[in-house]
Amino acid sequence: MSYPVQSTFDRLRRIVARDGAAPVRITTPRESRASAVGFRGCALLVTLAVVYNLWELRAERLVVAYPNDSSLHYQMLSVAHHLLAEGQFPLDHWYPYLSLGSPFFVQYQSASAILGGALAGVVGTHLAFSWSLYLLLSLWPICVYYSARLLGRSRWESALAAAISPLLFSVTGRGYEDQAYNWLGSGLWSQLWAMWTLPLAWGFGWRFISQRRYLFAAVATLALTIAFHFVTAYLAALALIVWVLVKPREIVRRIGRAWLVGVGALLATLWVTLPLLVDTKWLAINGFQVGTYIDDSYGARKILLWLVTGQIYDYGRFPVVTIFVGVGLVVCVKRFRTDERARALIGVWVLSLLLFFGRPTLGPVLNLLPGSSNILFQRYISGVQLAGLFLAGVGAVCLARLLADLVWRMWRETIDQLSGRSWLKRLRTPAILAVTILVLAPAWTQLDAYNSSNNVWIQYQRVADQTQGAQVNELIAIAQSRGGGRIYAGMPSNWGRTFYIGDVPVYIYLEGRGIDAVGFTLRTSSLMTMPEAYFDESNPGDYKVFGVGYILTRSHQSSPVAAHLVKRTAGYALWSVTSGGLVQVVDTTTPMVVTGSDIGTQSSVFLSSALPGEDVYPTVGYDGRPAAVSTLAFGALPKGPAGEVLREKLRLFKGYARATVVANRTAVVLLKSSFDPGWTVTVDGETVTPEMIAPALVGVTVSAGRHVVVFQFKGYSSYPLLFIISFLTLVGFGFAAFLWRRYARRRRRVK
16 A cells, blocks of 8 residues: 555656756656546635736726826827727827827827726726726736746646746736726736736747747737736846756757747837837936936845845735745756756846846846837846745645655555545545645735725825815816816825825826826826926916916915906815916016936926916927027016917817917917927928927927917828838737748658
């Protein structure tokens, strides 16, 4: 009776001794049955992780206002839905919200919003957003399992990695964890889509470079990662270098394969990358983030301390995941010389860790990366966590095997006596599941407490949306019916950060409802994003600059400037201020010279001066481009109003504004939208060159008299060609992969 048990544990020790070599091909019925049992056990473990997520995150599927960046992503999805419903494609459109507008779908990763907008045509915008958030987060263990299998990990290693995947919890809250995405967290919805494509891009890229399989999938998943999230795309692309280097003897062949995948993905995503590169000059830099951990990350010393103290994987609890990762790392180091898969895991983990160290440690090296000034290196904790999950699966299986070996050595006779009982054999898989749950109990308990709190807050916010939100919605409707400018409800830098609907700041609530407002700052690369951060609410002239016609405050709060009370409710008040509207006739004066990095600080001098109140604006020389000629002589003061707007027709959602004006002298017709080279202007039917007017608005000089001025935004014009290139690239790679599979099958038949 002892022989079968003895052989089982001997085989177990041989597997450990083989340094992680691929499992031996199953040849006997007994081994086939054991494999089937193992597969069912792994499937059950992955299912358990998914079911846990579906239950814990169930409140995320509800319709609610968001207090974080999810509000921005929901607005993007809504805009994409409306444009697609009208038969228009969002990428070549003006995005009128946030920082006085921008070609936001070009400047920001927008593929997820466009896909969500298409889905919204079937289920509606609220359900499309909330359910995509809920399901992408809940079903992620399936992606982890499949990706681990692509990377050559065993079933149990992959299943345990999947079981651990919902339990990540870090000190930053910006990795592949619930905190990064849920209502209480950061709302990184676009990163959530890339959280699915990155592990697949790693897996398929590894398979093609090492085994010459899955070419189309490798190109497609890398292309999707580029389209979904620019920061994550760097990690996906740099992993190709790791796959090349892990086997130096094949480096030449692997370079060719990596080059093929990279070029294919770039061609397939030209519709994303090329317009962005063309527009790069007109992207503002967030000066408040330069030199901070948001851009530069935290440096090796702090991150390594977090790593060894469990704060990367197990913040605030017993470091069970960290232990698994550490054991898996030791196992892979031991297998480094003999197992290519171990080298691959160590390679992507180290790569992610180096990127996460950021500029404090590797500044000169990281600056060599194209576009590195716009990379948020602190986000690469996601790669450390993803590679760590795969290592944790390796470590968990190794510990399980060592534990089994220890049990065998200690209770060999008892095991011999029980080995022939069939009912005991059937308990093996439930026992493995029970032990897994027991070991992971600290993490499960912590996440349950966190998600329970998240669910409570969502329910609280839903009630607030129906009560407090109804009051704000009433005031919004009044402002929209009256027209005359944007709405201001405070900013993150002043009382706005404590001015709530439930637990959502009102300036974020307005943005989530698609209201053209000022105050939710530093969310785009618009040239007006930095000047907006310097908006001086005590200077009446600044309301004119930003086209603010209404102020929302608490019911007992007075207006920051002289204003007329429109209506007061139990909790809120609406005030109107003189803004001059979104089109105004103004004078211009001595130009200021700015770049994308200093436009905010340069504009702050103008915004804090008396010039805005006098309707006098400097012209702007931007990044070496000459400024327009001023309408006022140097040092001259305006004599009376520059002119007036008789009629205007604003369709900023469509990138269109038309105004009939009377200029009392040579003056500038100013559209209070962010300047972009895509703006075109006609005056009385004649095309003229638009001018940048301080802080970064779009205007045109007109002579004295009556004029009809039309502003029209025209986005990148070559999208049809880029889509054709993308389509032909994917079809070509798909067809090439099909032909290669046929050729390989024929060669096998001949042999």
